[in-house]
Each structure stands twice: as structure tokens, then as C-alpha cells.
Amino acid sequence: MDALLIALADPARWRLVSLLAERPRSVGVLAQLAEARQPQTTKHLQTLERAGVVTSERIGQRRIYALRPGPLRDLAAALSRLADTADQVGGPRATFDRYGLRLDAERLAAEEPGWADGSFRFLRPLAGSPELVWRHLTEASLLARWWTPDDLRVSELVFEARPGGRIVQEYRDAEDADGSDLVAGRAEGIVDDVRPGERLAYRLSPLLPDGGLSFTAHVDLGLRATDTGTDLEVHYRITDSTVDSADFVAGIEIGFGQSLDKLAATLAADSHDTDDTDSTVDSADFVAGIEIGFGQSLDKLAATLAADSHDTDDTDSTVDSADFVAGIEIGFGQSLDKLAATLAADSHDTDDTDSTVDSADFVAGIEIGFGQSLDKLAATLAADSHDTDDTDSTVDSADFVAGIEIGFGQSLDKLAATLAADSHDTDDTDDTDDTHDTDDTDDTDDTHDADGTADDADTDTRSTK
Incomplete structure (x- = not known):
């Protein structure tokens, strides 16, 4: 949180965050919009990335930065909690405000x-x-x-x-x-x-x-x-x-x-202390501990008796053997689990030639490791499959190929939007795209009512002078 606050405290970095909130942008474009030098912009972006508020990806020759909303929401929640703490009803801040109002009134009245x-x-x-x-x-x-x-x-x-x-x-x-x-x-x-x-x-x-x-x-x-x-x-x-x-x-x-x-x-x-015999005002700390302390003593008594109950069917067990008895079920159970694991490891030798008991670590990785290798082969072939209908595509063209569907699709969407906007001219004579009327009348209501009157058992009966 401290790194995030330090990063956002700089006006230049705050400007970059505001720009990235609109959409991901490249370093060069951000420098232009922020009216700053590109090296300075890069340093600011690196600070923001270390603080976790932005992320970046190299696409072709450009590095694109994008905003991460999560840290900003966490910061907003922390600030909101601070505001709620300060604004609690009847809390210290409310008392401070109440005192301030009385202070203003008394200072005005203090004339003689x-x-x-x-x-x-x-x-x-x-x-x-x-x-x-x-x-x-x-x-x-x-x-x-x-x-x-x-x-x-x-x-x-x-x-x-x-x-x-x-x-x-x-x-x-x-x-x-x-x-x-x-x-x-x-x-x-x-x-x-x-x-x-x-x-x-x-x-x-x-x-x-x-x-x-x-x-x-x-x-x-x-x-x-x-x-x-x-x-x-x-x-x-x-x-x-x-x-x-x-x-x-x-x-x-x-x-x-x-x-x-x-x-x-x-x-x-x-x-x-009402029902206690000979209790004093100063005994509050001791009285407060009676329930907890005496309760713990009873718990220890119950545990001791429970430990002794293990002796019912055991030969020659003693009261002091509780620690050992308590570990029998867990410890012996773990030993049996290790035996089962060892036997399971040995079972891999059924169809394998020359495998040893010590080969368990390698055998365990065969399915995962060889499977990952096959996945990489599939991914490589899938990347190369783009060459089926394309002329002269290379393995290094992955970044560009990845953007074809999205980028060309966005271009077609812009074409559709442009034609749709132009279609408004069909029935209009000599009007242009800029002839839209807007009515942005903003009606606000600042007539807040406040009633800060507090009913209190305490009264001020001073006469008004």
C-alpha cells in the first residue's frame, strides 16, 4: 500500500494513470498526451508497474501499458474505511465538531x-x-x-x-x-x-x-x-x-x-462485586480473571482424567505416559502411510525393465513431464498451422497473427459505425453529422436540510445576555 501511495502521489504519474484508465496505450502515445519526454514517461511507468498499479506487454516494436483496477479498488476501500471510522455516529470526530460549534458561539458572546x-x-x-x-x-x-x-x-x-x-x-x-x-x-x-x-x-x-x-x-x-x-x-x-x-x-x-x-x-x-465476599474496588482485575482462570483449571483436570482413562485396557501404563499415548494413533498411522507409499512406488516396476526402488522420483514425473512436452509440440504445430493459407508467414510472426482477428475485426466495426453515422443524411437536405441538438440542462438541488439538535440529560441554564 505504501508503494502505491508513493507512486500515485506524483502528479505526472497520476496523469499517466488517468490516461491508462481510458484504455491501454503505448509509451510514445502516453508521452505525447502527457506532454512529457519519453524517457521520463518510461521511468514513471516503471515505478507504477513496480507498485502493481499497471502492467505492460511488448507487442511488435511497441510496449503497451494497461491499468490494473484491483490495487486502486483496494486503496479506495482502505480510504473508505478510514472515512467511516472518522465519521462514526457519536464518535470523537462528532464530539470535536460539536465542540467547535459551541466554541464559535462562546467566542462571539465573550465581550465583557x-x-x-x-x-x-x-x-x-x-x-x-x-x-x-x-x-x-x-x-x-x-x-x-x-x-x-x-x-x-x-x-x-x-x-x-x-x-x-x-x-x-x-x-x-x-x-x-x-x-x-x-x-x-x-x-x-x-x-x-x-x-x-x-x-x-x-x-x-x-x-x-x-x-x-x-x-x-x-x-x-x-x-x-x-x-x-x-x-x-x-x-x-x-x-x-x-x-x-x-x-x-x-x-x-x-x-x-x-x-x-x-x-x-x-x-x-x-x-x-455485588455477590462477592470481602471484594474491594481494587480487586476488579482479579475478579475479571476468575471465570477464565478457574475454567482453564477445570479444563486441565478434565484432560488429566481423560489421559488416565487410557489405562483401562493397557498393561503397566502410568499417568506420566499421557504424552506417548496421545501420539500412538497419529505416529503409528503415519508409519503405515509411509509403508503404503513405498509399496505403491514399487508397483511401477510391474511393466518396466530395470526400474529400481530409488527411481520413484523420476517415475512420478514421467506422466507430467512427457505430457508437457507433447503439449508444447501441439502448441508449436498449432502456431505453424497459420501458414496453411498464408504466404511467407514465419514462426516469429505470432505477435502479429494473434492480433489479426481482433484488430481487423475492430477496423470492420469502425467501418460499420462510420456508414451507420452517414446513413442519417438519407432524408435530410444539406445537414451534416454535426447538426445534433443537445439539451444538457443540469438541475441540481443543494438545499440540504440538517438538524444537529442533540437531546441530552445535561442542560445549560445560563441566562442569555
């Missing part, structure tokens, strides 16, 4: 301090008790699993779950493994209220590139136990918004909403 002051509300039904949800809201190791938008990771986190406690949150791109890329965002704040299992309130301010505060977010999280787990309601209120805060404000609904979705997914995964 306080422009974005207002509030957002979020509601998420979560699996797990209020106590378990509380741990995910206040313990740094559990917060780090969900407290970023998609495609980001927590790179630094401090959360002191007490009134007056300090909060520091820094995040980077999820694929920035070594931290060499720029920090995606950083925020600092303070905890206001702590009621375990019921309410958590804090203030958090994203930092601008110069270290100044973008705005202050007053985040109030309320927990309520339900029959299926816990309802988490979040009131996210903005104050002290600056003109430069548009980029942060535009991402609140999308980014914080994604964080809460990750929290819901994390708790749903942990809910497998």
Missing part, C-alpha cells in the same frame, strides 16, 4: 467580564451504593479513573476531602505517555462542604496559559440512594468569567458530561 456567568445541571443514575459513589468522588486513586473528558488522562491530582481541603487537577492527552506534549489543562480549587454519602461541594478554577483564573466553578454534588444504586445530581455554577475563558466554557457541558459518563461506566464495571 461575567459574560458566561450562569449554571449547568447534570443528572446520572449510577450503579453502586452512595458509599461506593462517595469513594469515587473523593479518593484520588478512584477520581483519576474518571475525572477527565474522553481522550485525556489525569497527570496530577490532589483532592483533600475536608472543608478547606486543597484541590489540584492537571490533565494531558491520553496518548502522551512520556509527558512531552503540552499540558491540556490545569485547575486549582478548595473544598467547601463534605457530608459523606450525601453532599460534596467545592470551588475549582481552570487556569489560563498566563496563570490567571479563567472563571470559578461552584460544583455541588448531591447523592440519593435508589433501588438500583445512586442518583447523582450536579449543579455546576460559573462566576467571575473572563473574556479569555471562552475555550473553557465551551467545553463544560461536553467535557464534564463525558467525565460523568466515565464514572457511570466505572461503577457499572465494579458492580460485579
Whole structure:
């Protein structure tokens, strides 16, 4: 694929591919149509042939090149798959476009301090008790699993779950493994209220590139136990918004909403611990392996018992003999197959004089090899048979003879087409072949309707200014 992309990237080679898509052409004709020198055209064609996109055949004194559609279709399919991946509904690209639209709107609205002051509300039904949800809201190791938008990771986190406690949150791109890329965002704040299992309130301010505060977010999280787990309601209120805060404000609904979705997914995964005794949140990796690991152990037990069952009719077999017993049927069967093959090879000596057992390789090739020789004789005689009614044809004339039926047939087809075109003049006075009227009116409809409205449980209740 790389060689094909490199070959097609050159405009001159792309021009040659376009010409060959119409029909096979010779090097000389391609050079004329591409308005290029023939040596350069030859080099470009050789590159395309190495990439597998064209093929060539020498006919008489000319080399004819033709396009191979297969590689182009493979490339088109690969590009189509890339486009489908980027265009998946609700995927990262869709989120990026949605953020872009909000960003444009917020930047237009950011005219004076306080422009974005207002509030957002979020509601998420979560699996797990209020106590378990509380741990995910206040313990740094559990917060780090969900407290970023998609495609980001927590790179630094401090959360002191007490009134007056300090909060520091820094995040980077999820694929920035070594931290060499720029920090995606950083925020600092303070905890206001702590009621375990019921309410958590804090203030958090994203930092601008110069270290100044973008705005202050007053985040109030309320927990309520339900029959299926816990309802988490979040009131996210903005104050002290600056003109430069548009980029942060535009991402609140999308980014914080994604964080809460990750929290819901994390708790749903942990809910497998419901019926386990003394299981912890950190035991998820071990629990996930129980079914696979214990299942493999049972499989090994079954295999061991099956191996022991071979001892029923065997004398003096041991448990450790399983490896040898398992090979008896296959190994002894192969030995018998070799015996049959040897005897079959010897059977060729029935009517042959002085053949030996070692002659099997030669005997095996007699029918194929001598048959191919006879096929070549038939082909040679068939080629010479063209001389029956022709005068002075030679063996070297095969390339020309091969084209007689096709080429002369095409010439006759062109003659028929020419006469058919001329027949239009039979009943017309003084008209010519060029008097055809065409109506190429192209009606297009560019009135595409789009409805990008997304219904969401998260709402933006900021007042319009």
C-alpha cells in the first residue's frame, strides 16, 4: 500500500494513470498526451508497474501499458474505511465538531467580564451504593479513573476531602505517555462542604496559559440512594468569567458530561462485586480473571482424567505416559502411510525393465513431464498451422497473427459505425453529422436540510445576555 501511495502521489504519474484508465496505450502515445519526454514517461511507468498499479506487454516494436483496477479498488476501500471510522455516529470526530460549534458561539458572546456567568445541571443514575459513589468522588486513586473528558488522562491530582481541603487537577492527552506534549489543562480549587454519602461541594478554577483564573466553578454534588444504586445530581455554577475563558466554557457541558459518563461506566464495571465476599474496588482485575482462570483449571483436570482413562485396557501404563499415548494413533498411522507409499512406488516396476526402488522420483514425473512436452509440440504445430493459407508467414510472426482477428475485426466495426453515422443524411437536405441538438440542462438541488439538535440529560441554564 505504501508503494502505491508513493507512486500515485506524483502528479505526472497520476496523469499517466488517468490516461491508462481510458484504455491501454503505448509509451510514445502516453508521452505525447502527457506532454512529457519519453524517457521520463518510461521511468514513471516503471515505478507504477513496480507498485502493481499497471502492467505492460511488448507487442511488435511497441510496449503497451494497461491499468490494473484491483490495487486502486483496494486503496479506495482502505480510504473508505478510514472515512467511516472518522465519521462514526457519536464518535470523537462528532464530539470535536460539536465542540467547535459551541466554541464559535462562546467566542462571539465573550465581550465583557461575567459574560458566561450562569449554571449547568447534570443528572446520572449510577450503579453502586452512595458509599461506593462517595469513594469515587473523593479518593484520588478512584477520581483519576474518571475525572477527565474522553481522550485525556489525569497527570496530577490532589483532592483533600475536608472543608478547606486543597484541590489540584492537571490533565494531558491520553496518548502522551512520556509527558512531552503540552499540558491540556490545569485547575486549582478548595473544598467547601463534605457530608459523606450525601453532599460534596467545592470551588475549582481552570487556569489560563498566563496563570490567571479563567472563571470559578461552584460544583455541588448531591447523592440519593435508589433501588438500583445512586442518583447523582450536579449543579455546576460559573462566576467571575473572563473574556479569555471562552475555550473553557465551551467545553463544560461536553467535557464534564463525558467525565460523568466515565464514572457511570466505572461503577457499572465494579458492580460485579455485588455477590462477592470481602471484594474491594481494587480487586476488579482479579475478579475479571476468575471465570477464565478457574475454567482453564477445570479444563486441565478434565484432560488429566481423560489421559488416565487410557489405562483401562493397557498393561503397566502410568499417568506420566499421557504424552506417548496421545501420539500412538497419529505416529503409528503415519508409519503405515509411509509403508503404503513405498509399496505403491514399487508397483511401477510391474511393466518396466530395470526400474529400481530409488527411481520413484523420476517415475512420478514421467506422466507430467512427457505430457508437457507433447503439449508444447501441439502448441508449436498449432502456431505453424497459420501458414496453411498464408504466404511467407514465419514462426516469429505470432505477435502479429494473434492480433489479426481482433484488430481487423475492430477496423470492420469502425467501418460499420462510420456508414451507420452517414446513413442519417438519407432524408435530410444539406445537414451534416454535426447538426445534433443537445439539451444538457443540469438541475441540481443543494438545499440540504440538517438538524444537529442533540437531546441530552445535561442542560445549560445560563441566562442569555
